Amino acid sequence: MWEEALPDPLLHAPEPNVFIATDFSLLPADADAGGPQPAAFRRSSVFEGFPVPRERLVPAPRLLGSPAGASSLKLWHLNCAEKFGQPRSEVWLKMTSPYYSLDAKNTRKEVLLELYVWCLEDSLNETLYPASKAKLHCGASSTSYGLSVKGSGFSQKLLKLVEVVLGSLGLEDYCSRAERRFHAQREELLRTFRNAWLKPQVHCSQLRRLLLLPAVVRPEAKTKELEGAGLPEFQSFVRGVLQPIGCEVLASGNTPREELESWAAEVLETRLHPVAQPLVQHDVVRLQPGTAHVFVEDAVDATQSNSAIEVYFQLPGRDGMAWDEGRTRLRVLLDLLEELMYEPLFDDLRTKQQLGYSVGASTRDSHGVLGFSVYVVSAVQRPPVLLQRIEAFLGGFVAHLRSCSAE
Incomplete structure (x- = not known):
């Protein structure tokens, strides 16, 4: 039986892999690649x-x-x-x-x-x-x-x-x-x-x-x-x-x-046959300076034991700041603030107060509108208490920054 069997066309070795590279040479740098900074x-x-x-x-x-x-x-x-x-x-x-x-x-x-x-x-x-x-x-x-x-x-x-x-x-x-x-x-x-x-x-x-x-x-x-x-x-x-x-x-x-x-x-x-398209714009809700809004919603999972809170601060929007050096500088400062805040925020709310393992701060970019958030996820405290602890930390953090020297 086996001696009379014919080859099955469905059983064959894999085709050569056409994506395997053979040329690993590097392009030389462009002549003006080391020019002055913008x-x-x-x-x-x-x-x-x-x-x-x-x-x-x-x-x-x-x-x-x-x-x-x-x-x-x-x-x-x-x-x-x-x-x-x-x-x-x-x-x-x-x-x-x-x-x-x-x-x-x-x-x-x-x-x-x-x-x-x-x-x-x-x-x-x-x-x-x-x-x-x-x-x-x-x-x-x-x-x-x-x-x-x-x-x-x-x-x-x-x-x-x-x-x-x-x-x-x-x-x-x-x-x-x-x-x-x-x-x-x-x-x-x-x-x-x-x-x-x-x-x-x-x-x-x-x-x-x-x-x-x-x-x-x-x-x-x-x-x-x-x-x-x-x-x-x-x-x-x-x-x-x-x-x-x-x-x-x-x-x-x-x-x-x-x-x-x-x-x-x-x-x-x-x-693709590309053709010109109008610029896609997305609306972003502008929060008035000096105002505060609270939005509360129950967890989707009724058995969930954790509570989450995010405190968001909105900065001037696209109409209030051009896409220029000033906005770039603002984004850099927000990233620097995130780096400076991470360690003391985690040390205070997570390590010392034991509010929850997930504690952090992050820069937010909503279609060009910059903002900054502080968030906590906790299984031991409810959102009103978490909000009080976050506000207390932010007050102390601002005072600490103002007292810091340039070094």
Whole structure:
């Protein structure tokens, strides 16, 4: 029997891995990569003793313009391979369209876009596995403006992998042949929506976003919309998701400029057909100076023993501060405040007062509106007590900062 058996075509050795790199040479640095710092990074007269490097740590990305036939495409390039001594690159694609930008009045589009990303990742499993073995990675995510694709790894085959992912954006084979997989991804996303706010800290943080950003919707609203969405509606959504679309690309690392330009002209023009899109703006609720607001909501999980609180301070918004050196300086100061506050905050509220293990402070950026938050998750105290302890700490911390010397 075995002597008469014929070879089975379904049993064969794996195909050669086309993503394995063979060229690990490094690009030479650009001639002007070590030029002077832009004005926003020069030494400030306010902090004469602050050590600011006179040379760029990393050169600024260059806007290469638009390849022929893709006038709406912005192409950025950053050569920093020699700086880090790695034959690696990262590529980001930002694809924008009003068709699926964040919109509280059309939650259905938002959940369909999230489902689209899940199905796209599922359809790419067989492609991404050999790429991962070659130390290449690529994935897509849904954003407030549309879609984002990011690839990283050895530079020689990275653009090839991104091209394969872009060629799969239409999901033609997936929608026609993988109905069972579609329903599996839909159920998994429904489970994610239902469990989204089970953890008090996540629930608390998302409530802040819900109050500040009118376009944000609750997970239960997403669940309801997704439960009513079937395969025919999803297929109709996919057919329109890529047209029209605006595209912006940044390649950083060891990718040659000429290779990026030729790839963008050939691949993006044929895959995406980019066209100019209006700038997507998102409204942010402005909190009046000197006012305070308290929002209380029960935990989603009735058996949850933890309480979470987040105290948020909003700084001047986009209309009150231009996107210039002043705003950059403010962001740096907020990050510095976060670093200075972390240790004493944890020592006081966590170690000494034993309020809870999760204690911290963080800078918040809500579509360009800066803020600062202090949060505590506790199983031993209720939110009113936690608020009193946070306010007492902040009062003492401010007094401590004012008494500190310049050193």
